[in-house]
Amino acid sequence: MTGAGGPRPRVVAAIDQGTTSTRCLLFGRDGTIVGSAQEEHRQFTPRPGWVEHDAVEIWDRTAQVTAGALEAAGLDGSAVVAVGITNQRETTVVWDPATGEPLAPAIVWQDTRTAGLAAELDAAVGADRLRELTGLPAATYFSGPKLRWLLDHEEGLRDRARAGRAVFGTVESWLVWKLTGGAVHRTDATNASRTLMMDLGKLRWSEELLEALGVPGRMLPEIAPASHPEAWGATAADGPFGCRIPIAGVIGDQQAALLGQLRRRPGEAKCTYGTGAFLLMHTGTEAVASKAGLLTTVAYSDAAGVEYALEGSVAVAGSLVQWLRDQLGFAESAAEVERLALQVEDSGGAVIVPAFSGLFAPWWRSDARGVICGLTRHTDRRHLARAAIEASAFQVREVIEAMRADAGHAPGELRVDGGMTVSGLLLAFQADLLGIPVVRPRCVETTALGAAVAAGLAVGFWESETELAGALEEDARFEPAMSDAERDERLAAWSKAVERSLGWV
Numbered sequence: 001m002t003g004a005g006g007p008r009p010r011v012v013a014a015i016d017q018g019t020t021s022t023r024c025l026l027f028g029r030d031g032t033i034v035g036s037a038q039e040e041h042r043q044f045t046p047r048p049g050w051v052e053h054d055a056v057e058i059w060d061r062t063a064q065v066t067a068g069a070l071e072a073a074g075l076d077g078s079a080v081v082a083v084g085i086t087n088q089r090e091t092t093v094v095w096d097p098a099t100g101e102p103l104a105p106a107i108v109w110q111d112t113r114t115a116g117l118a119a120e121l122d123a124a125v126g127a128d129r130l131r132e133l134t135g136l137p138a139a140t141y142f143s144g145p146k147l148r149w150l151l152d153h154e155e156g157l158r159d160r161a162r163a164g165r166a167v168f169g170t171v172e173s174w175l176v177w178k179l180t181g182g183a184v185h186r187t188d189a190t191n192a193s194r195t196l197m198m199d200l201g202k203l204r205w206s207e208e209l210l211e212a213l214g215v216p217g218r219m220l221p222e223i224a225p226a227s228h229p230e231a232w233g234a235t236a237a238d239g240p241f242g243c244r245i246p247i248a249g250v251i252g253d254q255q256a257a258l259l260g261q262l263r264r265r266p267g268e269a270k271c272t273y274g275t276g277a278f279l280l281m282h283t284g285t286e287a288v289a290s291k292a293g294l295l296t297t298v299a300y301s302d303a304a305g306v307e308y309a310l311e312g313s314v315a316v317a318g319s320l321v322q323w324l325r326d327q328l329g330f331a332e333s334a335a336e337v338e339r340l341a342l343q344v345e346d347s348g349g350a351v352i353v354p355a356f357s358g359l360f361a362p363w364w365r366s367d368a369r370g371v372i373c374g375l376t377r378h379t380d381r382r383h384l385a386r387a388a389i390e391a392s393a394f395q396v397r398e399v400i401e402a403m404r405a406d407a408g409h410a411p412g413e414l415r416v417d418g419g420m421t422v423s424g425l426l427l428a429f430q431a432d433l434l435g436i437p438v439v440r441p442r443c444v445e446t447t448a449l450g451a452a453v454a455a456g457l458a459v460g461f462w463e464s465e466t467e468l469a470g471a472l473e474e475d476a477r478f479e480p481a482m483s484d485a486e487r488d489e490r491l492a493a494w495s496k497a498v499e500r501s502l503g504w505v
Contacts, residue, residue, distance in 0.1 A: 009034060012456045013069070013080045013241070014448040015062060017087045017171050018253065019108065019275040020322070022061040024069035025445060026080070027452040029461070031471030033445065035073025037065040044105065049112040049357065049505075052105040055093045058171065059178050066240035077241035082229075083179070084249035084455030086256035086447055087172040088275075089194045092146040094157065094219075095174065097167045100182060104154045106171070107146040110276075110315060110357045114145035115366045115505070121145060121196065124212045133209060135193065135200045135287060135296025137364050140357070141313065143170055144196035148213045161219040170195070172250050173221045179247060181236035188226040189306060190252040193298040198223065200287055200296065203306060226251040227302040227454040249454025254278040255299050256450030258309060261415050261441070262465055262472060264300070269403070269411045272447065273420035276360075277317035277392050279399045280309045281407065292402035293362025302458070310406060312361035312399030316354035316370075317392040318420045323354075324388055330381055338423050341386035348383035349374040351497040352391045359501070362402040369504035373497040389423060393430040394494045400434060413437040417446040424476070432482035433490070441472040 011026040011034055020043065026035040039061040044052040070076060090109035095102045107113070122130065122138035130138055138145075147168050151158045160166035169177065173187045192198040192205075197215065199206040203223060210217050224231040232247035251259065254272055258280045261270040266284040271277060280299065287296050287308040299309035321337050324330040331337045353359075355368035372384070404410040413436055420426055421440050431438040443449060449471065456462045482490075 009073070009075060009079055010081050010461070011073070011075065011079055012082050012084060012452040012461055013066070014084045014086065014452040014455070015066065015175065016253070016448040016451065017058060017062060017085070017175060019088045019110070022058060022065050023448065024065040025448040025452070026069050026073050026075070027449065031443060031449065031468040035069045035075065037068025037072060039064050051108040051111040051357070053091065053108055055095065055102040055106045055174055058106070059175070062175060062178075063240040077243040077245060080241060080245050081461050082246050082248040082455040082459045083235060083241070084251070084451030084453075085172050085175055085247065086251055086253045086451035087170065087175070087191070089170060089191055089252040089254070090141055090143045090146070091171050092143045092150065092168065093171060093174045094147070094150055094166055094168050096165060097182065097185070098165065100178070103157060103160070103166055104150050107150065109141055111146065112140045112357045112366055114140045114149050117145040117148055118366070121212055125209065130196070131289065133199055133206055134196055135289070136196055138196070139364055140366050141360060142194055142196040144209070144213050144215065147215055151214065158216070161216045164218055166219055167221070168219045169221050172252070176232055176247060176250060179235045179239055180233040181239065184233040185221045186224045186232065187221040188250045189223055189298040189301040190226055190255040192223045194252065200298070203301070225301045225303060226255070227300070227458045229458045246459060247455070248458035249451055249456070251300070251451055251454050253447050254280055254311065255297070255309070256454070257417055257447040258282065258450065259300055259453050259465065260446030260448070260450030261417060262469065263415065264307065264465070267407070267411075270415045270417065270446075271396055273317050273392060273416065273418040273426070275317065275319045277314035277396055279312045279396060279403070281403055281411070283308050283310055288406065290406050292405040293364060294399070294402050294406055295361065310403060312402055314392065314395040314399065315357050315360045317395070320352065320354040320388045320391055324385065330385060337385045338389065338425060340382045341389050341425055344382045344386055347387040347390060348379050349376065349493070350379050350383045350387040351493055352384070352387045353497045353501040354391050355501045359498070361399055363498075365502055367503055367505040368501045371497060371501045373500060374493065389426050390429055392420065393426060393433050396430060397433045397491070411436070413439055415439050415441065417441065417444045424478070427476070427478045431478040431480045433487060435480050435487070437480070438478040439474055440476045442475040443471040446472070
């Protein structure tokens with residue numbers, strides 16, 4: 001608690017709802033974290049390629065971590081000036097607006113059951129037209145086909161949707177709806193741009209795409225700016241914060257990390273290593289079309305306008321280490337996987353391509369599946385642990401090369417964040433593969449920080465995001481040390497392994 005007579009802290013609360021856990025972090029004016037809490041939620045995989053969440057469990061965890069962060073800081077809700085929300089994108093929730101009960105399991109962004117629907121959309125609209133409207137390819141990644149699948153397979157859901165008795169949202173919409181006591185049904189442009197249903201240039205739902213997908217428009221949330229003092233309503237007085245607080249920032253997790261890294265000038269880039277790995281390069285107020293397998297996406301929006309980015313998405317990064325830990329029983333923790341990997345000098349020729357749900361950028365191959373190549377009798381779990389960590393770096397290298405093709409240049413250094421960046425082995429290997437420095441800031445919680453910035457800017461808690469530059473001072477810099485010959489050899493082995501992952505489905 002604040003000492004007697006001392007100044008009462010004022011904080012911005014950031015709810016970071018991710019693929020495997022939910023967190024709440026409280027940020028002070030200097031960008032330091034004054035309280036936090038985190039809870040995991042379950043992953044359901046009822047069939048191969050299917051990944052689901054329980055939306056009620058996600059809400060329960062959100063309420064728990066909100067209370068936990070306030071308790072850790074010795075504060076109550078009245079100290080919070082604004083709430084920011086950042087979320088796993090594309091994960092699809094459908095619920096009854098009268099009761100607040102989900103009408104089906106949430107279909108997670110990693111889920112691949114919609115491969116056939118994505119192909120149908122591609123054929124109906126045309127790949128070029130789809131990219132022109134949305135900046136996206138037809139892929140299982142995005143939420144529009146997931147919503148269509150639910151409408152087709154959940155009995156009575158389409159009739160309910162037409163009657164206004166079923167509504168859709170990605171996770172941020174679900175949390176805003178719950179936090180406001182059902183008063184607000186909105187999404188922001190960063191999340192809406194990931195649905196295959198939003199016109200990227202007009203920032204509104206496309207009637208052409210809704211018709212092609214067979215989605216009733218009345219079930220969709222209103223699109224609002226990511227940062228706005230009034231668009232998102234306020235938390236309910238009987239909710240987790242215990243009082244009414246403006247929800248002033250709502251932004252998809254990777255765009256939040258770009259904002260949290262203070263990358264708001266054209267050409268600036270960051271990579272977040274979490275469940276997946278996501279590289280975004282800011283392109284300013286222009287939506288740049290990609291010819292190299294990247295996504296064109298909204299980076300940020302507020303009352304002043306909209307900013308865009310190019311994005312390369314890797315489906316499986318940290319979740320591969322989690323798979324070794326949980327499904328294969330390699331270790332008790334991710335840190336132990338790293339300790340195993342450090343016991344050997346290299347992977348012994350082993351290469352893992354973790355295409356559990358297909359390959360995302362720059363391949364966009366839903367027919368790919370995971371493979372382990374290059375095994376010999378010499379291979380043991382230490383080599384596989386190292387190969388698992390190296391897999392993220394190989395995939396990010398492919399995305400960097402796609403950005404070089406689209407933009408004509410690669411970044412001079414790579415700014416990184418996310419849970420995997422605690423791994424010095426990963427970051428050193430990433431620098432080796434890229435041939436450029438990799439820089440980890442002092443605050444690696446840039447996704448949550450970005451949500452806080454979006455909310456704090458909206459209510460005047462900060463005048464500019466540059467006030468937080470001190471929180472992003474350099475913590476570690478990894479310089480490349482690998483020879484060109486070794487790099488070429490390792491990349492050639494990776495390319496051969498990727499080829500062997502294709503065409504399994």
